Every structure is written in structure tokens, then in C-alpha cells.
Amino acid sequence: QPGGCRSDTFCRLASPPYASELHIQPVTSPLYNNLGCYDNLLAQHFCTPRLTDASKQSYCLAAVVSRLQVDCVSLCADSPAASEVKLASVFQRAEALQPCVLLLRNLQLVLRSRGAAESDCRVQAKLCQLLSCAPTSVVMVATVCKLRDLPAGIMAAFVHQVAIESPTEEQRRAMLSSLSRDLHLGKDVNLENLSRLTTFSLYCCLCSGAQQQEDLCSSGVTILNQDFTSALEILQDTLSKAIGAPKIPNVHWEDVGGLQHVKKEILDTVQLPLQCPELLSLDLNRTGILLCGPPGTGKTLLAKAVATECSMTFLSVKGPELINMYVGQSEENIREVFRRAHSAAPCVIFFDELDSLAPSRGRSGDSGGVMDRVVSQLLAELDALHSSGGVFVIGATNRPDLLDQSLLRPGRFDKLVYMGINEDRVSQLQVFQAILRTFQLDPAVNLQEVVDCCPAHMTGADLYALCSDATMAAIKRKISLINDGLDSEDSPVLLSTEDFSTALENFKSSVSDEELLRYKDIQQKLAAK
Numbered sequence: 001q002p003g004g005c006r007s008d009t010f011c012r013l014a015s016p017p018y019a020s021e022l023h024i025q026p027v028t029s030p031l032y033n034n035l036g037c038y039d040n041l042l043a044q045h046f047c048t049p050r051l052t053d054a055s056k057q058s059y060c061l062a063a064v065v066s067r068l069q070v071d072c073v074s075l076c077a078d079s080p081a082a083s084e085v086k087l088a089s090v091f092q093r094a095e096a097l098q099p100c101v102l103l104l105r106n107l108q109l110v111l112r113s114r115g116a117a118e119s120d121c122r123v124q125a126k127l128c129q130l131l132s133c134a135p136t137s138v139v140m141v142a143t144v145c146k147l148r149d150l151p152a153g154i155m156a157a158f159v160h161q162v163a164i165e166s167p168t169e170e171q172r173r174a175m176l177s178s179l180s181r182d183l184h185l186g187k188d189v190n191l192e193n194l195s196r197l198t199t200f201s202l203y204c205c206l207c208s209g210a211q212q213q214e215d216l217c218s219s220g221v222t223i224l225n226q227d228f229t230s231a232l233e234i235l236q237d238t239l240s241k242a243i244g245a246p247k248i249p250n251v252h253w254e255d256v257g258g259l260q261h262v263k264k265e266i267l268d269t270v271q272l273p274l275q276c277p278e279l280l281s282l283d284l285n286r287t288g289i290l291l292c293g294p295p296g297t298g299k300t301l302l303a304k305a306v307a308t309e310c311s312m313t314f315l316s317v318k319g320p321e322l323i324n325m326y327v328g329q330s331e332e333n334i335r336e337v338f339r340r341a342h343s344a345a346p347c348v349i350f351f352d353e354l355d356s357l358a359p360s361r362g363r364s365g366d367s368g369g370v371m372d373r374v375v376s377q378l379l380a381e382l383d384a385l386h387s388s389g390g391v392f393v394i395g396a397t398n399r400p401d402l403l404d405q406s407l408l409r410p411g412r413f414d415k416l417v418y419m420g421i422n423e424d425r426v427s428q429l430q431v432f433q434a435i436l437r438t439f440q441l442d443p444a445v446n447l448q449e450v451v452d453c454c455p456a457h458m459t460g461a462d463l464y465a466l467c468s469d470a471t472m473a474a475i476k477r478k479i480s481l482i483n484d485g486l487d488s489e490d491s492p493v494l495l496s497t498e499d500f501s502t503a504l505e506n507f508k509s510s511v512s513d514e515e516l517l518r519y520k521d522i523q524q525k526l527a528a529k
Ligand SMILES: Nc1ncnc2c1ncn2[C@@H]1O[C@H](COP(=O)(O)OP(=O)(O)OP(=O)(O)O)[C@@H](O)[C@H]1O
Pocket: 255, 256, 257, 258, 259, 294, 295, 296, 297, 298, 299, 300, 301, 302, 352, 396, 398, 431, 434, 435, 459, 460, 461, 462, 464
């Protein structure tokens, strides 16, 4: 009844079974999520007939409840006084519309620090006052990205807090089938596979994806699997740029030359638990692999290929990026990485330069034991992976001797795999062939002969650099041919044996003989463990 819409009624409205109809978790206020997209969806649904179908009572309420949606970015002003005035006018508008649901999106923005601490307190105090004085027939819903963005005083003014997680695979499948209900789907469309690939995609993304398909559909076109995957690629790219969401990389096994034994080790660790989830209940799943070896030996490339081949998202983190000067922030950064990975599961977290994130504990020179706490946090997160599943960790380091040894305990980085420098011509040729897939080669080039002229030890990165140098030589050669009128701009730049010879003239391997000996020593020590 008008005037009688109290927050508990509202909560019931947005609770199961209605909430499940929306494929969202039950909702009260304030809502917070990491992705900042569901709030809009909720706002659309609160007062639409879709909520009303299920029961007569909710029909009556929805029919009379107005909705006022305000993005708090519009309430930000030059001075706290101006923000207060804007806030007050929003509450006045809501009161005039009562019974009404007032949705304040991105509430943290209006409370954000603008220098002087007392200015924030003023806006906060005003908001608290407005919240406490609002009539019961105005239901307040606020959304924030992170709960910790809200000051405790404001939090206390809200009766309920609900975390909205990313949808699970099952929920995504349900969303996809409901969104594609009216589309002409091709026989090759497999919604189950699509739901697996839409990791980290949000309801709004799926909607907009479906909308694109719908536009096509209105012109009588049947939607094929290919259409879904290309729409998905665009959406994931956008999402990745907008909020840094991890996405499935695009590196395939063929792009990684050699390293057969490493590929197999990793697949046993990563693919097996995905294919046999029962391993999780038997506590047999492995969660981590540590790759060690000199720079440029393909550790990052391999981790990306694993993620691509297993259709997992890839979250790359460089150890030093997580270290922060503020107390407790480094630990929080680690927690955040694992949180993001869980919401994008199945996901591979790739920790590059792990030695800088997890050096041996108890070493002198670490003021206040900051690094010790960081290592402990990392260990705690790794241990927690066992019970959850879906997140795998691949670490990479050039200095395994500096790592805290507890990381290598079974159940954390179970496997330690050494990735060495290519010293034999067979492996060098394999890597060379993989790299040259992206270059245009003159058919007359004999790769074996080129490899035979290379320095004795070459990392993958060295071979890549050699191909880049050869490309430069080819471009210079072509320019001089065009200038002499012997070639045209239309023909492609092909790498010839001559270009490789030019590139090899001044080429030096990036790893010196001394370093090579040191890495061999490390390899022997690891093998002896
Ligand atoms: N086995 C390989 N097959 C094909 N290309 C390779 C291989 N190893 C290295 N490369 C080439 O070298 C580049 C650098 O490799 P990558 O970044 O994976 O090395 P890394 O071991 O992670 O180095 P770092 O320790 O410095 O991070 C790759 O982008 C790729 O072009």
C-alpha cells in the first residue's frame, strides 16, 4: 500500500524467489560489487512488471513504488557545501515521489577525499542526517564497488549489505539460455561451452552481446557459434580495458617451440583437475607450478599457452608491483589478486619475478618484517586454493635460490620445472620454427643452415631478437631495391638467408658463458633436491 513500503518488504521483494528470477543474489542495501555493473540491472528490475508476475502482493507494490536513480558522480561539486545541497535536493525529490526506491549509484564518489579531511566529514554527516530523517516509505539502496570505500559511519546507516559476486558457470548458462530464447540459433551453438568461455562476463555484457545478435536476428539471420565467439572477443577486450578483467590469452601450443616435457608437467597439474573435479574432493588436485630459468626462456609464453589451451583466463602479476610502502597494503594487494582470480575462475595467476615477492623470511634488512608478512599472506592464499579449485598459480623466477623455501612445500608450488637455454640445434630449430610462424619467410631459406650459424646457446628471446633484426635487414634491403627501381612496394617483405646472415654478423647471445655456468649450477642443485 502507498506509504507502507518499508525496507523489510523491499528486502522480501528482492529476495528469492524473485531474485533468482533475475539470476542475481538476493539484494538489500547497500550493494557492493567489484565490477560495478549489476546495480544498473537491479535498478531496472526493481520497479518493472517482471518482478510482479510471481505474486499479487508484489504486483501491488511494484505498481505504486516509484524509482529514483542517481549516479553520485553528479553530486560531486567544488565545495562540500555544494555537494550537501545537491544531496539534500535528491532526498527531497525522493520524498516527493514516495513511496519510492532511491538508488544511489557509486555512493563512494560523493564521499571521496578532496584534500581537507573535515570537508569529507561534512558531506558524511549530512548524508547520515538525511538517511536517518528519510521517511520509511523511501527505501534507500546504494551501490559501491568495494565495501571498504564506505566510511563506518555511513555503513552503519544501512541495515543490510550484500556482496554481488560474478555469476558462476551455471548461472551464466541460465542467463545465456534466457537471453537467446528468441534467437534463431545455429546447430553448432553450444550454450554450455559458451558459458564456460564467458568467465568474468557480466549480465550486462551478456545482454549487450545478445542485443547485437538480436539486431542480426531481426534481419532473419541465423546466429552461429562463430558470431557468439567474435562478439565475446570484443566484449572481453572492452571489459579487460575498462576494469582490467583477466581474459583468455591468444597463445597456442604451436607458438611455443620445444619444451615438450614442461608442457606435459603443466598440463598434468592444470588440465587434470579441470577434467576430473572429483580430484578436488579427494584432496589430490595440485594448484601451483614454479618455472625457473634464465630470462627469455619462454616462461610467460608457456603460462599464457596453458591458459589458452585450457580456456582459462590469465592474470599476470609482477612481484614488485604488489609491494607497497603503506602498512598492510601489500598484503591487501595479494588478497585482491586472488579475489580477482576467483571471480574470473577458471583462472591462471602468473606471478612473474616471484623471488621479489616471496624472498626467504627472516632475512635482515627488511624493515619491520614487511616482506615476512607478505610471504605469509601469499602462503595463506595458496593454501586456501585447495578447497576452492578453479584457480591455478604459475610462478616464475630467475633466482629460485632466493625464494622462501616454504613456497616449495607440497600443496603450494608442488612442481618445480627448470626451463633452460637451448643449447642443442634440435631445440633451437623447434623454437625458431615456432617464432617464425608470425614472420614471412622466403621459401628458399633453409632454417637448419641458419640455426647452424647461430651462437651455441640461444634463449627463445634471443631467437626472437634475431628474427626482428633479420626483418630490419629485409626492410632496408627492400627500400634500396625500390629506390633502384628493381622492386615494388606492393610485394611483401620476405626474410631471406642473406637477411639472417646480416642479423647474425653482430649478434650476441643475451646470456654470457659465466651466467650459463651459474644457471647450470642452479639446475643441478634443483635436480638433486
Ligand atoms: N620456447 C619458445 N618458443 C617460442 N618463442 C619463445 C620461446 N621462448 C621464448 N620465446 C620468445 O621470447 C619472448 C620472451 O619470452 P618470455 O617473456 O616468455 O620469457 P620469460 O622466460 O618469461 O622471461 P623473463 O624471465 O625475463 O620474464 C617470447 O615473447 C617469445 O617471442
